Amino acid sequence: MLTIEVEFLMGRVTLSQWEDRTQAEWPPHPQRLFSALVAAHGELDGGEAFERALRWLERLPAPEIKVDLLPSLRTSPSYFVPVNDEAVKAEKGRSDFRHVLDRRNRQERFFPTVVPNDPVVTFQWPVASGFEDHRDALSGLVENITYLGHSSSPVRACLRAQAVLPTLCPDEEGSFSLRVPGAGRFDRLVSVHSLREEDESVQPPLGRFQSYEPPDVVTPNVFSRDAIVVAFAGGPRLGLDSTLPLMQHMRNAVLAKLGPSPEVLSGHDDKGNMSRKPHLSIVPLPFVNSRHSDGSLKGAAFVLPSDADEPIRHRLSAALTQTWQLHLGPLGSIAVAHVDWESNDGLKSLNFSKYTQVADTWATVTPVVFDRYPKSKGPTAAEIIAAACERIGLPKPLEVMISAVSAISGVPRANEFHGRSKQVDNRLRQHAVIRFERGIKGPVILGAGRFCGLGLFMPLGKSKP
Incomplete structure (x- = not known):
């Protein structure tokens, strides 16, 4: 079993839905967690051990999630924000005496926010064959996640030794549709990162979707679904x-x-x-x-x-x-x-x-x-x-x-x-x-x-x- 606990330290979470930037995404999709782990790998330059752990993780079945299902959702008005680190090109024969911050272009941004009753979200894989081979690498990656969603949502993350009772479980007929990692996701994210060095508009593909349902909607039995x-x-x-x-x-x-x-x-x-x-x-x-x-x-x-x-x-x-x-x-x-x-x-x-x-x-x-x-x-x-x-x-x-x-x-x-x-x-x-x-x-x-x-x-x- 693999259980990753993520606590939002500000008590609130800023993150947008992929299809509507004005609306908050909740619960956080498992693919966000995987992307954060890949980002931690890039910052740490952890080498082959971290890479093997991520390739193993992307192939696991979709995780269970323990999350507050009735948070306070706050929509966001639009803000026009200066573009970070944009190069300023002076026209020939002309000088721009404006301050450098005033010379930068501004783009419309939204910051929808969620305020959960419980700021802790837990992702749990009941079946995680081979976890012990990657425990140390995963622990290093998880503990170096700095935020999930927008950078204004700092987190504390760790591996849990104890299981939790999930509030959402993978279910093909479920009413919640969440993005989850799949085989090849690590390579795709690395490839997109390289492309973004030349063109910042490049975005990673949405990836695989998984339906979820609260576990009390259905009754489990003695046989595993993971055949x-x-x-x-x-x-x-x-x-x-x-x-x-x-x-x-x-x-x-x-x-x-x-x-x-x-x-x-x-x-x-x-x-x-x-x-x-x-x-x-x-x-x-x-x-x-x-x-x-x-x-x-x-x-x-x-x-x-x-x-x-x-x-x-x-x-x-x-x-x-x-x-x-x-x-x-x-x-x-x-x-x-x-x-x-x-x-x-x-x-x-x-x-x-x-x-x-x-x-x-x-x-x-x-x-x-x-x-x-x-x-x-x-x-x-x-x-x-x-x-x-x-x-x-x-x-x-x-x-x-x-x-x-x-x-x-x-x-x-x-x-x-x-x-x-x-x-x-x-x-x-x-x-x-x-x-x-x-x-x-x-x-x-x-x-x-x-x-x-x-x-x-x-x-x-x-x-x-």
């Missing part, structure tokens, strides 16, 4: 119906690469028994939910529990970074390659964000495996599904509909999914649609087969306001 995604390249063409045996085979292959593994990865305790705690789930990423969907598998996502620590995430990610072969016996082999699903411009099926959106209605991509059989006197099928929701930290759904057929196009019938395992043998498998009172945050993976690819849901509707 590690791999693509299947070449080899036999497999469909969703082969989810169970393929995900089991992939788990075994990855665990063989990892060697002796803790319970959160292996799914077994020290005695070899199946774990009762949340652990690694491997889910299929198929071509579904579009006009020409055929249910073919394009890749898989490795989804860890939300509370998995950084060394575990780093170890799993390192094992999946290099392309490797998954051998399927007589069927041949599949090349398994890691992909960056957040910036992936290729197959939409490999973008895991479609499973992590906020929605109030969800439908199965792979059937739910019931942990017990429904009975006429109870528990009913709806009650079993509701209990499965509560088991992973979700609220009880308002409505549960069970069917042999999925509401998602391109998905096979429930009885067409084959394969055997101790978790699912002799258990009922059904597709389902569940509806909650309000939007909940994915991923939604339910039932007895949730750790081996079954019980994966996809949103059918957006969150209600």
